[in-house]
Amino acid sequence: MPLTLLIRMDVESFGLRVITQLYINSAIIDTISIYATVIRNECLIRILSLSKAMIFYFLICIVKPIFVIIDWLLL
Known part of the structure; x- marks a missing residue:
């Protein structure tokens, strides 16, 4: 049974x-599903089955800025 890591982030x-929900399936980490829903704009972004090389790009270039922006908004 694959290991699933769920990170859920609610920001108003x-x-x-x-x-934003991040799913990492299996210890090998071969599939990432990203669900980002912007309720006001009714916009749904869904990215499935990223390659292993893209995982590091995602973590560095997307997740970190999201937390930086959220931290700035909460100040």
Whole structure:
């Protein structure tokens, strides 16, 4: 049975609600599903089956700035 890591992030700022879910399946980490929903704009971004090389790019270039922006919004 694959190991599943779920990171859920709820942020409400300026009437905008963003829900981000990151799923990492199996210890080998060969599949990542990213669900980002912007409720106000009814926009759904879904990225499935990223390659292993893309995982590091995702973690460095996408996840870190998201936390930086959220930290800035909460100040």
